[in-house]
Every structure is written in C-alpha cells, then in structure tokens.
Amino acid sequence: MNGLASALLSLAHSLFGPGFCPGDWVWATSAAGALVALLPPIGALAISIIRKGTGNRYDATTLSVFGAIGLVTALILPWLLSNGVSGVFRAERAGTKSGLTASEASTLTSGSCWVDTQKEYLGGGPNVYEVLFYKNNAALPTFVYVAAFILLPAGSLLFVILQGRTAFRRGPKWPSRFIWIPFAAMLAFSVGMEANTALHFWLGFLPFSVLGLIPVAMVGPPPWSVINRSDAPPRREPEPYRPPPPSASQMQPRPTPPPPPPPVNKPYPKTALASAPEPPPMAGALAAAPGPIPPPPGSRNAGGSRYRRVKQLGAGGFGTVWQAVDTQLNRTVALKIAHAPDRDTAERMQRExxxxAVVSHPNCVKVYDLAEEPDGLALVMEYLxxxxxxxxxxxxxxxxxxxxxxLWATMAGALAAAHEKGVLHRDIKPSNIVLDPSGLAHLIDFGIARSQGDSKMTATGMMIGTPDFVAPEQAMGSAASPASDAWQLAATISYALSGQPPRGTRETPMAALMAAARAEPVSRLPQRSAHARLLAASLDPEPRRRPTLNSVRREVEGWLSRAGKSADGPVTRVVPRQPGGQAPRR
Known part of the structure; x- marks a missing residue:
C-alpha cells in the first residue's frame, strides 16, 4: 500500500509542490487528494458509457458490473491511497522505509509558517478519530479540525452523490447507491489518517470532486431509443401445443353422440353495452367490428326515452352533446348523439x-351505455x-x-393505461382535455380511437387527427402508434406552456397538415420551461427516438418530487360557472 501511495505522492509533488508556506509536501498532499478525487468520476463515467448501450436494463450482470465499479473507484482505491499517503509520512517520521527517494525525503525536514518540520507536521500528530473524540495537542485549534472534518468530507460526499445521479439520468436513481454508499464507507474508514494529513488531503479532494461532475455530464444520458428498448418487457414466444398421449380409455371406440338440438332464437338484451361480452385479454381484439345495435329501453321501438335532456353542451360536425338526467338511476350524464345514424356512425360510436369500456383510469371519461334515442344513436357518458x-x-x-x-404526468398515465389495453386515442389536443372544478384533468373524445392493428375507418390515405397537433408520421399517412399519441400529448403540453402549437399556427388546416407532413421542426417550444428538453425529445420527428409515456411520466414525476410538489395535485383551480352563465362543456 505504501508503494502505491508513495508513487502517488511523488507524482503529486512533481505536479504541484511549491516551496512556499506551509511547505512543498503539504501542498503535494492536497494535490494527491485532488488526484484521488478523480476516481469516483471515472467510475461514474464508465457507468454512463455502459448505459449508452444498456439503458435501464438492470439485470444481475449489469448490477454486478456497476457494483464492482463503485467498490473499486469509490471505496477500495480511494481508501488505500488516502491511508497510504498518511502511512508514508508516518514511516518517514519513524525512520522506516516509506517508498520516497532520498532526495524527496530530505525535503521533508523543512517547513514554513506554523509548520516547523513537514515530517513531524504530517506524520507525527494525532489521527482524525483522536482529534474528534479526545483532547490532544494538535498543531491547529480543535474547532478548525472539527469544522474541516465535517464540512470537507460532507461536501465531497454530496458531489459524489451528484456524480452518481448524473450517471443514471433518464432512469431510476437508486442504482447511484453503488457509487456513493461505498464512498461514505471510505469516509468512515479514513478516520485513522493523521489529522493534518487528512485536513490537507480533503482540501484538495473537494474542489476536484466538484469538477468531476463535468465529464460525467458531458457524456450525456442514454438515447431514448435505448431507454425505450430497455423499458419494454421481454417478449416470450409461446410454446407450441403438444397434445397429451391418448390413454387406453381414449383409444377405445365411443358411441356417436346424438346431434345437438336446433338453436332457439333469443330476444336481444335490453342494452347494447349490457349485452356485450367481457373484452378478451388479447389487445388486438378489443375493437372488433360491432354487430347490429339492439333497441334498448327508451328507443323508438321501446317507447319513450330513459334520458331527460337538460341543455345542449355543444355541437359539431359529428353530432351534438347534451346534459341529461338518467331517469332510472337519477344521475346526470352526457349524451353524445350522432347526426347521421348510418352504419359508419354506428361503428364509430360502438368503437368509442x-x-x-375497457380503459379503466380515473382520468379517462367513463362510458355508461350505448342507447338509441328517437333522433339518433347516443353514447351515454360521465358528465364532466x-x-x-x-x-x-x-x-x-x-x-x-x-x-x-x-397535467403531463396525469395524461401520460391515462394514455399508458389505454395503450396497455391496445387502445390508441389518435386525437389528443387541448380541446379533448377537460379540467373539472377541482382542477383535475380528464381525457375525453375517444371517437376515433382504435385498437392497434385495426384498419382505418376513414378513406384510404385520409389523415386522422387535428393538423396542429398531429404527429409527422400520421400526417404522412403512416399507421398511428403509441409514439404518435405521445407526440400529440407533448404537443398539447407545449401548447399549455406557451399558448400556441409547437409548429406555430397556419392560415389554413391544409397548410398545417402540409407542415406536419414535411416534419417541419418545432419552433414554438417554451424555451424557459423546465420541461423544454423533455418536450424537444418527445416531439422528435422520428418515433423510435421519442421517450415512451412511462418514461415521460417517470421523468416528470421525478422533477415534481425534486421541486417539492406532488404529482397528483390539481392542475389548476377552475371556478365553476354561475347559474345562467355559459354552459359548461363536457
């Protein structure tokens, strides 16, 4: 250990060993501390480079590698070198072999200022433990040592923690413990150093631990494509079915069973949704083509309407939305009634x-029923x-x-829940997010939502979505994907922060669509926002380079936690409208 430490001291003395107060070897001790301070950043740098290829895939192999790097660069080598430096000066004072050359050792007899002899000052005083817990005759006042041995190691530990967290950007921060916990152990194990040696050692260590953040930050986090790939669950190929061997009883001939009785025609159930079977677990079958819609109670064929309309909330090209009261359950609902009850309209409403029905999330509007009203097919939903x-x-x-x-974290969670069920929204925009009186956000209008893999309902080549908030690949006619929903949500958040769409406004919808199809760069991002970098990544024109919604939610919730804010608080306080004023919108 003394050989390695003496080589470090000789190098430090040659790099920085000025002959002024308090002495060349005292300054060399601080230079040695600065060199040792480079070891934890080297470990963090190595981890950052490894994560460029592994992302957030923390299996046994990667965790073992990270743990080994942390032990070597933050505990073993710093502890050996720091205690070895102290041991070199002890050996020189005792007159034993220290590893320094004769010419180097001869200069240890000099000193200046409060240091009479550097050999005695650095190798003959009490150690750190004795200075902190016992009264000893030290070269400096006790309060100087106490302040130095609390502030300097604590500051160094703080910046080692920051180095570890920087190495694990865009991912969980708990693996940074592989760096800073070994370093904390190294601090505890270094109490055997001579107090004067430790004082000057940590004076050199602290500033270079601050500078060590720079190379780790320059490496940068893993690309989002690697993060998304590592976050995705591993695909497991289904095992081929192997029928069991027939038993002896199965091999015997059996009598032919009688033919089944002819099917009996059963009447339609009361409502379409009540009769719909539970959705199968396979995501690709969630939005299967619906069959004919039966006449529910309150339809033209059933006599009278179950839903008493109160007032009209809005109207558009597709239909009209009413506030109504369910007379059977005595609750307020929203009725979305189609203008033209043709087959395409019925399919779209059945799809929504x-x-x-399959997406269960507190921030997605709930659907209660699908009913046939006297003036058209009606979707009965939660009234917001x-x-x-x-x-x-x-x-x-x-x-x-x-x-x-x-808002971003909440909507990302709602969309992720829909994607887990195989449902894509495909038209996320500011008008499809409603804030209730408590300030909580709700995602509405799944009217063009489709299951992944379904064919388009619109004509071939027709774009689905709103031009100002449509993803570039959708504008070019490509199939929608979870990455498209993530782009639209990021565009909506950018609008919420800046007051304008990320590509700016165009004079006509066609001009906005052409800008989207050309993948024009986003030019209206809120640059002063803390979310600017994540927004730029989420609005990347290449879908595979965008962070997934789960990654976005984790990043934003982490930022909110560091800011001392809860992720589930209100987005804003919305004052309920007064009676007689403008009607609230769903």
Missing part, C-alpha cells in the same frame, strides 16, 4: 364505447362539469411548470 384546456389557456394564459408537469 368499447374503447372507453369543467372547461377544456384550450379554453382555459386562451382565457387565462399558459400554465406554469408545476401545473403543466402534473
């Missing part, structure tokens, strides 16, 4: 009903009293970073 995000931003201005972060 099934999409919402509140205001759309678009209306709120237009009227009150953009959201701040905390509110936008809560």
């Amino acid at each position: 009903a099934r999409a919402l 009293e509140g205001r759309p995000l678009a209306e709120l931003v237009d009227g009150q201005g953009p959201l701040d970073d905390v509110a936008a972060g809560r």
